[in-house]
Amino acid sequence: MANKTWTFTKMHGLGNDFVVLDGVRQSFSLQPEDCRRIADRHFGIGCDQILLVEKAQRPDCDFRYRIFNADGSEVNQCGNGARCFAVFVQRAGLSDKNPLRVETRAGQLLLQRRADGLVEVDMGVPILEPAHIPFVAAAPASHYALPFRGQTLSIAAVSMGNPHLLLAVNDCASAPVADWGPELERHPAFPERCNVGFMQIKSPQAVQLRTWERGAGETLACGSNACAAVVAGSLWGRLAEQVQVELPGGTLEIHWSGPGAHLHMIGPAAVVYDGTWVSQGGK
CATH class of the missing domain: 3.10.310.10 (Diaminopimelate Epimerase; Chain A, domain 1)
Known part of the structure; x- marks a missing residue:
């Protein structure tokens, strides 16, 4: 990840913390080593997961939502991250649509910002098979x-x-x-x-x-x-x-x-700070 400069927002949902990246206005090709460096709490920004906001690939969705764990693995779902995603998109001026429909590797989520400041997420139907x-x-x-x-x-x-x-x-x-x-x-x-x-x-x-x-x-x-x-x-x-x-x-x-x-989850999402990540390609 040599000499890359990206803007980011640090957020959390009940202490489950994220680095959120705008992939609509910035270009990314996140590799596992990139995620591990960003997530490192001593040599990087520090987080549990990295969230990437991208343009939707489906015509019936508003955005694509991608999640990377601290170890660099990409995963299908993150409920706390979904609430942060909804707040980030509105705050960054990417969309004022409410609710938002986003696509994930696990299917679609519906994100609703409520008048009380909380975010409600339709998590879909739990899978029991x-x-x-x-x-x-x-x-x-x-x-x-x-x-x-x-x-x-x-x-x-x-x-x-x-x-x-x-x-x-x-x-x-x-x-x-x-x-x-x-x-x-x-x-x-x-x-x-x-x-x-x-x-x-x-x-x-x-x-x-x-x-x-x-x-x-x-x-x-x-x-x-x-x-x-x-x-x-x-x-x-x-x-x-x-x-x-x-x-x-x-x-x-x-x-x-x-x-x-369908199962619905309601909870907060908080912004911690905005920043710029400048990587020199190593610790």
Whole structure:
């Protein structure tokens, strides 16, 4: 990434932080090493993910939304990033359309900036078919038995455009996120790796959640994992249609009425600062 100069905006959704790049008015060819340098918190800008705004490739969409993890891998979905995407596009003067329809590698999202300053994202219909998550299982189920370190874990597997493993715990604060997360992320039952959610169900309307994100480690919030957690808890018969999900960085509101229905996520998006990235091609 020798001698490249790009403008960017640093943003976050409940502490899940992003470097957002305008690929409509700037030209990009992001390589994995570019993303790793940008995301490095000592030698770069520092972030969990890099978000790239591009012109839509589909006539029925307003923009294309691309997501790169801190390790340089491109992924299909990021719920917190989607809210930041909507705020960035309006703030940068790229569009004042509301709602926005954006295309991702996982399909389309509808982003609505609300009068109260929050952003509502129609995340689409959760994917429960194992082959489409992808997850190795014979048939869809609310619980799966997952062999792990000589024991069997009872988990849920859900895709919100990206794969998620959900595990119920008695105490979220003491959950073995850093210990189990890296290994569960790469469990052979998830051929494309997964985000791992450690969820404590406090009531039918409230969940506490910590997430180990694939390619990023534990983050302060993961919007798509919060969505998947509500899906899992609902399939287990333990959650209502409207749930507050408490993450280390703050709270999201999730609405889901059951299999086949679209899921809606509501939460904030914040701008931290604007800047210019000048790369000399190394640390």
